[in-house]
Every structure is written in structure tokens, then in C-alpha cells.
Amino acid sequence: MSESSAKTLAGFPEQPGRRSWAVLLFFAAVALLCYSSALPGPFVQADLPMVASNPNLKAFTPSLHSVIQLVKANSTHPFSELSLALSYYVHGPNPFWFRFTNVVIHIFAAFFLFLLLKTTLQLPGAGLDAHKAALIAFFAALIFLVQPVQTQAVSYIVKRKCILPALTALLCMLFYVKARLASSGGKRIALWAAAGVLFVFTIGSRENMAALPFLIVLYDCFFIQDMSRKSLIRSLALMAGMALLGVFSALAVMDFAPMNWLTERFVVMDFTPAQRLFTQPRAVLTLLSLFMFPHPSRLNADHDIPLSNSLLAPPWTLLFMAVIASCIIWAVLNAKKRRIAAFCILWILGTLAIESSVLPLHLMTEHRLYLPSLFACLLVSFLSFTYLSNKRAVAMLCCLAAVFSFWTWQRNHVWADAKALRKDCAVKSPNLLRPMRHWAETLFYSQRYAEAVPALGKTLALYKDFHARRIARAKSSEQKGDIYHAMRHYEMARFAEKLYAEDGANLIAAMKAMGMEEQARHKTKEIARASREMAAKYKNLGGLLIAQGMAHQARAICEEILQYDPNDSEAIVTLGEASFSEKDWTRAEKYFQRALSSKQQTARANLGLGMVYLEQGDKIRSAKRLGRALKSFQQENAKDAAPVWRLYFIMKQDSGKVGLLLSRSQARPAPAEGFELGECIGSFSGGREQLAAFLTPYENKFVWDGFR
Numbered sequence: 015m016s017e018s019s020a021k022t023l024a025g026f027p028e029q030p031g032r033r034s035w036a037v038l039l040f041f042a043a044v045a046l047l048c049y050s051s052a053l054p055g056p057f058v059q060a061d062l063p064m065v066a067s068n069p070n071l072k073a074f075t076p077s078l079h080s081v082i083q084l085v086k087a088n089s090t091h092p093f094s095e096l097s098l099a100l101s102y103y104v105h106g107p108n109p110f111w112f113r114f115t116n117v118v119i120h121i122f123a124a125f126f127l128f129l130l131l132k133t134t135l136q137l138p139g140a141g142l143d144a145h146k147a148a149l150i151a152f153f154a155a156l157i158f159l160v161q162p163v164q165t166q167a168v169s170y171i172v173k174r175k176c177i178l179p180a181l182t183a184l185l186c187m188l189f190y191v192k193a194r195l196a197s198s199g200g201k202r203i204a205l206w207a208a209a210g211v212l213f214v215f216t217i218g219s220r221e222n223m224a225a226l227p228f229l230i231v232l233y234d235c236f237f238i239q240d241m242s243r244k245s246l247i248r249s250l251a252l253m254a255g256m257a258l259l260g261v262f263s264a265l266a267v268m269d270f271a272p273m274n275w276l277t278e279r280f281v282v283m284d285f286t287p288a289q290r291l292f293t294q295p296r297a298v299l300t301l302l303s304l305f306m307f308p309h310p311s312r313l314n315a316d317h318d319i320p321l322s323n324s325l326l327a328p329p330w331t332l333l334f335m336a337v338i339a340s341c342i343i344w345a346v347l348n349a350k351k352r353r354i355a356a357f358c359i360l361w362i363l364g365t366l367a368i369e370s371s372v373l374p375l376h377l378m379t380e381h382r383l384y385l386p387s388l389f390a391c392l393l394v395s396f397l398s399f400t401y402l403s404n405k406r407a408v409a410m411l412c413c414l415a416a417v418f419s420f421w422t423w424q425r426n427h428v429w430a431d432a433k434a435l436r437k438d439c440a441v442k443s444p445n446l447l448r449p450m451r452h453w454a455e456t457l458f459y460s461q462r463y464a465e466a467v468p469a470l471g472k473t474l475a476l477y478k479d480f481h482a483r484r485i486a487r488a489k490s491s492e493q494k495g496d497i498y499h500a501m502r503h504y505e506m507a508r509f510a511e512k513l514y515a516e517d518g519a520n521l522i523a524a525m526k527a528m529g530m531e532e533q534a535r536h537k538t539k540e541i542a543r544a545s546r547e548m549a550a551k552y553k554n555l556g557g558l559l560i561a562q563g564m565a566h567q568a569r570a571i572c573e574e575i576l577q578y579d580p581n582d583s584e585a586i587v588t589l590g591e592a593s594f595s596e597k598d599w600t601r602a603e604k605y606f607q608r609a610l611s612s613k614q615q616t617a618r619a620n621l622g623l624g625m626v627y628l629e630q631g632d633k634i635r636s637a638k639r640l641g642r643a644l645k646s647f648q649q650e651n652a653k654d655a656a657p658v659w660r661l662y663f664i665m666k667q668d669s670g671k672v673g674l675l676l677s678r679s680q681a682r683p684a685p686a687e688g689f690e691l692g693e694c695i696g697s698f699s700g701g702r703e704q705l706a707a708f709l710t711p712y713e714n715k716f717v718w719d720g721f722r
Contacts, residue, residue: 055430128155179219186212279374292322347404504555
């Protein structure tokens with residue numbers, strides 16, 4: 015620390031003076047006025063499951079055991095969850111007090127931002143006098159307080175997980191600065207201890223707070239070390255060390271298998287890690303545009319942003335990336351000459367970096383701007399006082415704060431009404447399934463059938479698109495031998511089909527309520543046909559479940575399919591395979607015979623019967639059925655038999671039986687009926703390489719060293 019830095023703040027008040035308390039009261043009055051329209055509102059969206067009905071919050075008591083249990087239940091946001099639990103314990107599931115607490119946290123965040131900025135701008139590195147520093151800090155904090163884009167973070171109760179760590183991060187930095195500038199040893203130790211406790215609390219409140227150590231080092235280098243060469247080298251070395259520690263910690267969380275960790279969590283997302291990464295430059299600049307012009311018509315609780323599949327698809331993806339890179343380069347090159355502006359830019363992009371990577375998060379959410387906007391508001395205020403006279407800057411920023419206050423109050427009317435919020439999301443994101451379904455459901459249960467009919471129709475179309483994408487991803491995973499993730503995608507497709515049927519029933523009911531009997535009849539047939547088509551596409555899930563030893567679940571799926579089409583031979587034969595897997599030979603034989611009577615799936619059905627007879631000790635009937643199965647496989651040029659047989663043979667460690675399934679070459683005649691089983695197996699001439707290729711997709715699930 016430079017000597018001038020210590021001298022500059024030697025007389026800086028350790029406790030807020032009268033003017034500071036006046037600022038706090040003013041901020042409280044303004045914030046309560048802006049957010050008054052949202053305070054009486056109910057729980058909305060994720061507030062219901064994550065707050066109102068959260069069993070962890072309900073069971074919380076102010077005891078060490080309860081705190082430990084809560085932390086274990088929520089390892090990613092333990093301290094934020096603890097704050098919600100304390101609120102629940104004090105005033106129960108009352109949304110008013112939850113939201114009021116959020117507003118109070120927001121008020122203190124703005125107040126401590128004012129104190130931190132006033133402290134920072136009086137440092138020698140900033141080059142400002144005390145009066146101007148106070149003005150810039152005040153208006154920066156005021157703009158932050160009334161920014162309409164903050165409404166999602168403040169009025170959305172569950173997003174306390176964003177505003178609370180931002181508050182503690184500000185306090186941590188404030189104590190850190192004072193500790194660096196403190197002269198006495200005892201006082202410095204106390205300040206360091208307070209900063210350390212707040213640091214731990216902040217890091218344990220939200221994932222993106224992992225950037226805090228880097229931001230503190232960057233701040234120290236810019237404003238306390240006065241950008242000296244020695245401090246730059248030291249800071250870069252420290253950042254590199256923290257980066258390595260951060261990478262190691264992240265890998266440890268991912269069990270040192272980052273690709274598997276990401277793939278597992280992206281299963282529930284409707285995009286891949288690569289698509290998210292390519293989309294983020296556009297998402298970041300779109301968020302910053304919302305900060306610059308936060309009119310309520312542009313704000314949305316569920317943004318729909320088109321995906322980028324590569325740097326050139328769409329072509330402006332690369333342009334947006336170049337803009338961000340240019341900003342970083344400008345900030346680095348101008349770090350000494352335009353220190354405040356450069357630091358603000360690095361802060362904004364640095365705080366967005368973690369959540370704008372390949373992490374399995376939504377593409378774009380407004381609450382992600384809460385932490386970046388701390389110094390984004392400083393940039394606005396600083397540039398105003400730099401390029402305008404003090405009077406004009408004050409006038410302009412007062413007008414801006416007044417407009418923002420009105421827009422925040424206006425936007426909070428939407429957060430105060432769950433139906434209004436659902437409508438707002440559906441209107442602004444008509445091609446997103448979640449908001450469209452919520453709004454259609456609201457219209458239907460409000461008996462607004464004339465509006466519900468087109469909304470439900472749109473929802474059904476979105477479900478079909480979602481289902482098709484999931485089936486495509488399931489088949490892709492299946493082809494790669496990734497059976498587990500194929501199952502997950504099939505399950506999500508199945509879930510979509512169920513909701514499609516439910517919403518379809520609502521649509522038919524709405525049509526009937528409006529007297530549209532003929533349209534309702536046509537729609538009933540259309541939905542039934544579409545449901546059959548959708549259900550038919552996840553039949554493979556039955557075989558995959560059997561291969562994983564989940565025959566009971568496989569049977570449930572096939573029975574659902576038979577409700578749509580009682581004669582679906584593929585579902586029938588899969589039921590036989592499930593029964594065989596459960597060693598119910600009688601029921602398995604019944605299903606295989608039923609499949610044969612339809613003259614479809616004859617290869618699998620004969621194979622199943624052959625195995626049933628083999629288990630029952632009837633070698634003659636078994637050989638006959640296995641011979642027919644082999645002949646059918648050759649004639650139909652069918653794919654490999656169902657996973658249940660692969661699993662069975664692998665578990666029995668009988669390479670000859672696996673070979674029987676592979677004997678489908680047109681060049682080799684099928685064995686004659688009546689051959690003994692051994693003769694059928696003996697006709698197989700496939701080598702070890704062919705067998706290994708067949709078993710490759712199952713390498714992660716089974717061990718068959720004796721097969722190689």
C-alpha cells in the first residue's frame with residue numbers, strides 16, 4: 015500500500031456520519047416507494063416449491079443440528095438458504111415479510127455501495143476530491159437502488175440468493191479496504207477478521223461469488239497499489255494461483271470428470287454445453303442493453319434467446335464475441351489512464367463470466383445483472399460527472415433516477431400478481447414451453463375458455479417440438495452407446511407426452527364449454543393420434559430399462575403404450591422380455607405367443623420363446639424357435655436383438671449365445687429347423703472382433719473379460 019493512500023483516508027470516518035445516515039433514510043424511503051406495489055403480492059413461480067412448500071425451511075429451528083442439516087440439504091447456497099429458513103421461522107409462509115426482507119437487503123446493498131464507492135473515489139488512484147467523490151458515489155448508489163432491471167432479483171423472493179451475497183460482498187470489500195488502510199495493529203486485525211468472515215459467507219452463498227477473490231485483487235491493484243509495476247506482477251501471480259486453486263476446486267466438485275458432470279446436468283436442459291457457450295456473448299450484451307434501457311416492456315422473468323450452434327450460426331455470434339473481447343482489451347490498455355472506467359468494465363464482465371460459461375444454467379436471466387450492476391452504475395455516474403458540469407450531471411442523473419423509479423414501481427405491479435406475471439412471460443416469450451403452458455393453464459382454470467383455446471393449442475405444438483428434440487437426443491445417445499443418458503432423454507420425452515395429453519384434455523374441455531362440439535370431436539381424434547405417435551417413439555426406453563435391470567418400469571411403459579394401441583406388437587414383445595427378465599416364464603410365453611399371432615416382431619418373439627423353452631428344459635422346442643428367430647433376423651435384416659437378451663447372455667457369460675444373435679449374414683444359410691441348440695450355436699463363425707464390437711456399448715456397465 016502506498017503511503018499517500020493511508021494519508022488520504024486517515025481522516026475518513028469509521029462510522030457513518032449524519033449525512034450517511036440521511037442517505038440511508040433517503041434510500042429506504044425511495045426503495046419502499048418503488049417496491050410498495052410488489053410487497054402485497056403472493057408467492058410466484060419457483061417461490062412456491064423453493065420457499066412456501068420447502069420442507070427444509072419448514073423443519074428449521076434455530077439450533078446447531080438444524081443448521082447442519084440445512085447446509086447438507088443445500089450445499090451450493092447454504093447461507094442464502096439459511097437466510098430464507100430464518101425468515102420462515104420468524105414469520106412463517108407470509109410472502110409480504112419475505113419480500114419486505116428482500117427490499118431491506120436491497121436498501122442496505124445500495125447504502126454500503128455508496129460507502130464503498132465514496133471510499134474508493136477518495137483514494138489517490140481515483141484522483142477525485144471528496145465532494146465530487148461523494149456526489150458520484152451517491153448517484154451511482156441511487157441508480158443501483160431504483161434500476162428496474164433489479165426487480166427480478168428483489169421482488170422474486172427466491173432470488174435472495176443473488177442479493178444477499180452481493181450485500182455481503184460489498185461489506186467484505188469495504189472492510190478489506192479499511193483493513194488495508196488501517197494504521198493500528200489491533201484495529202487492522204479486527205477489520206481483517208470481519209472481512210474474512212464475510213468472505214466465507216459470500217463464497218458460500220452463490221456460485222458466481224467464486225469471482226470475488228479475483229475482484230478484490232483487481233481492486234487492490236487498481237486503487238490501493240496505484241497500478242505500480244511491482245503490484246501488477248504480484249497481482250497477476252496471485253490471480254494465477256487463485257485460478258489454479260479454483261480450477262482444482264471445480265474439478266473436485268465434478269469428481270475430476272468435468273465432461274461427465276456437465277453431460278449429466280445438461281440432460282435436463284434443452285441445449286448442449288457448446289450451444290450455451292456460443293449463445294452467452296449474445297446473452298451478455300442483451301443483458302447489458304437491458305441495464306442501459308430497462309423499460310418494463312423489455313423486462314421478462316423468462317427470456318427466450320435463440321441458440322447459437324457455432325461461431326457463425328447465427329453469424330452475429332462472432333461479432334458479439336468480438337465486441338466483448340474489444341471491451342476487455344480496451345480496459346487493459348487504458349487501465350492507468352482511465353482507471354475507473356477500465357475497472358468498471360472488468361468488474362462487469364468478470365462478474366458475468368462464471369454464469370456465462372458452460373455451467374448448466376438458463377441462458378439468460380435478469381437477476382444475473384445484480385452483482386455486475388454495482389460498478390456498472392458507478393460507470394454511468396462517473397461518465398456523467400466527467401463529461402458534464404456538476405450541475406448538469408446532477409440534473410440529468412436526478413431525471414434518470416426519477417424515470418427509473420417510475421419504471422420500477424410500474425414493473426412491480428406485474429410481480430404483485432401471479433396471473434399478470436404469467437401473462438407477461440407468455441406474451442414476451444410465446445415460443446417457450448414453460449411460460450406458455452403456465453399461462454394456458456391459468457386461462458383454463460379461470461374459465462376464460464375463449465382465450466384458453468388458442469393458448470392451449472400453442473402449448474400442444476410446443477410440446478410436440480420439445481418431444482421431437484428429446485427423442486432425437488435419446489437416439490443420438492443410444493447410437494453412441496450412452497444408454498443411461500438415452501434413458502433420461504426418453505423419460506423426459508415420456509413426461510412431455512403425459513403433459514401433452516393432460517393439456518389436450520383441457521383443450522377439448524374448453525372447446526366443449528364454448529359449444530364447439532364438432533371441433534372438440536376432431537381435436538379428440540387428433541390428440542389421440544398424436545399421443546400414439548409420441549408414445550411409439552419412446553418404445554426403446556422399455557428395452558433400455560430392462561437392460562438396466564428395471565423390468566418393472568419397462569412393463570409400466572409398455573402397458574401405457576398398449577392403452578393407445580392394444581395391438582402394438584413391439585410393446586407386447588417388450589412386455590414378454592420384461593417378464594422373462596423377472597423369470598416369469600408363463601407370462602413371458604403368453605406375450606411372445608401374442609406377438610407372433612400378429613405376425614410382427616417375429617424374430618424377437620421367436621427368440622424369446624426359444625429362451626423361455628430353454629429355461630424350462632425343452633431343448634427341442636427351444637432349438638426350433640431359435641432357428642426361426644435366426645432365419646427371421648436374416649430375412650428382415652433386423653437390428654441387434656433387444657437389450658434384455660444381451661444382458662442375459664452377458665450375465666451368463668455365454669459368448670456362443672451372443673454369437674447366435676450376430677449370425678445374420680446373408681452369405682451363411684440359416685440352420686434347419688429341429689437342430690439341437692449346440693448345432694445352431696456351432697453355425698456361428700463370427701470372430702472376437704465382431705463380438706467385441708457388439709459389446710462395446712455396454713463396456714461401462716458389465717465386465718466380460720472371458721469374452722475377449
